[in-house]
Amino acid sequence: MRSSKPRPSTPWLFFLLLGISFTLLTFADSLRLRDAMQADLTANRQLVRDLALTDLALFTDARYVRHLSQQDNYAAFQDHPMALEHFPSGSLIMPPQLSP
Amino acid sequence: MNHFFSRQRYLIDYTLASLLRRKGKHATLLLIYTLVIALLASVMLFTEALRQESQLLLSDAPEIVLQRQIAGRHALVPVDYLEKIGTIRGTHQIEGRLWGYHYDATIKANYTVMASEEHALTNSEIIIGATLARSRGVAVGDMLSLSAADGGTFVFTIKALLPSTSELVSSDLVLMTPHALRLTLGIPEGFYTDVIIAVRNPREMQKVAAKLIERLPDSRPILRDEILRTYEAVFAWRQGVVLLLLVTTVLAFIIFAWDRASGLSAEERREIGILKAVGWEIGDILQMKFWEGTIISLSAFLTGYLIAYLHVFYGNASLFAPVLKGWATLYPDFRLYPVIDALQLTTLFCFTVIPYAVATLVPTWRSAITDPEEVMR
Structure with missing residues (x-):
């Protein structure tokens, strides 16, 4: 006799379908968010142009991370061979790449 | 074909029932697996979004920024440099930029002070970034005092705030007239912080940069491409601390998952023995174990990724903020x-x-080829 209990695979396949649908939806949602943010992005690009800005204001704790692209030339461990980075954000920045 | 699908579905039924028999163990694994994927996917989405945004925003940065360096340090550029630059073929729109840093002891933060002639400011008016306004608790019409280079204090009226949607580029900005900036930061007349140069033909950028160094040996031109490359590198996969933390987490998880997936418990070995004894073939057992790995890893992947998406784009990546903030007082x-x-x-x-789905197969195959009687004993 067949049991009336649903097969275990039914809820999991439903979950799988839901998960895949939501994953695909994130692509559509990101496009929607991008559209909504387009005006802000255009305004920010204008601000960058007007003020001739060169860097993101992501790290403001030291001048060499506030203006990453404008920093002095420096070498890693230039202060002392064992010198550790002063600022945590400095550890997120890669050393400058050597020219070929 | 229909037979194949219905067979796979029966295998999934059996696998899920088997997983549910050891609920606690598998739920813990699923939770840790999901969290690891959520963390990895968050870093991936966050850095990719920042990388793209930096490229979009900074593609409007000045084509060439010319700095002067003395003793390896950034120095002020004399006004006659602008004339010398003007004689180099291919350059046009040469402008001196006035900007600098101001340390505010009240909130222990550094501001980026810039001269702006665009906003029709008077010498006693400033426009400030939204993050700065929030940190100082000031609004439009309020006064903000800044200590000047000569030891005095200047009191400015806040004319406007820069839009809060622009905080990523303007969080710590203070805009004022060039005259007010010179007095506040102590930059004498006849000098600029640096020079921005537009080039007629973008393909000649390198050539113009080479000529600038030749004509002005103490100068250092920074090209827009270099600015973009800097940010490309910062937000690339090979980042410092975040990746280091992640690698540690992922390695710990790999050990955990490998141990879990590759070593079969006595109970699982017995189960395989019984399945073989009741007529299951090696292929069936391997398929069943494959589904076990797939169910756990796929569930963890989909849930983890969706958590990461919500965390980064709807929760403003709040988990990463403390890492990125560092010691900064002003965080956009x-x-x-x-x-x-x-x-x-x-x-x-x-x-x-x-890797998880595959890792479960090897030990299962080893158990499955052993005689059922031996396995069950």
Whole structure:
């Protein structure tokens, strides 16, 4: 006799379908968010142009991370061979790449 | 074909029932697996969004910024440099930029002070970034005092705030007239902080930069491409601390998952023995174990990725803020420009789902080829 209990695979396949649908939806949602943010992005690009800005204001704790692209030339461990980075954000920045 | 699907479905039924028999153990594994994927996917989405946004925003940065360096340090540029630059063929729109840093002891933060002639400011008016206004608790019409280079104090009226949607580029900005800036930062007349240069033909950028160094040996031209490359590198996969933390987490998880997936418990070995004794073939058992790995890893991947998406684009990546903030007092409140790189998502899938599903197969195959009687004993 067949049991009336649903097969275990039914809820999991439903979950799988839901998960895949939501994953695909994130692509559509990101496009929607991008559209909504387009005006802000255009305004920010204008601000960058007007003020001739060169860097993101992501790290403001030291001048060499506030203006990453404008920093002095420096070498890693230039202060002392064992010198550790002063600022945590400095550890997120890669050393400058050597020219070929 | 129908037979194949119905057979696979029966195998999934059996696998799920088997997983549910050891609920606690598998739920813990699923939870840790999901969290690891959520963390990895968050870093991936966050850095990719920041990388894309920096490229979009800074593609409007000045074509060439010319700095002067004395003793390896940035120095002020004399006004006659502008004339010398003007004689180099290919350059046009040469402008001196006035900007600098101001340390505010009240909130222990550094501001970026810039001269702006665009906003029709008077010498006693300033426009400030939204983050700065929030940190100082000031609004339009309020006064803000800044200590000057000569020891005095200047009191400015806040004319306007820069839009809060622009915090990623303007969080710590203070805009004032060139005259007010010279007095506040102590930059004498006849000098600029640096020079921005536009080049007629973008293909001649390198040539113009070479001529600038030749004509002005103490100068250092920074090209827009270099600015873009800097940010490309900062937000690339090989980042410092975040990746280091992640590598540690992922390694711990790999050990955990490998131990879990590759070593079969006595109970599981017995189960395989019984299945073989009741007529299951090696192929059936392997398929069943494959489904076990797939169910756990696929569930963890989908849930983890969705958590990461919500965390980064709807929760403003709040978990990463303390890492990125560092010791900064002013931290911009910004919404990321959502970009999902399908290739990165596929890579994450391949590195997280497939190894787990495969890792479960080897020990199962070893148990499955052993005589059932021996396995069950």
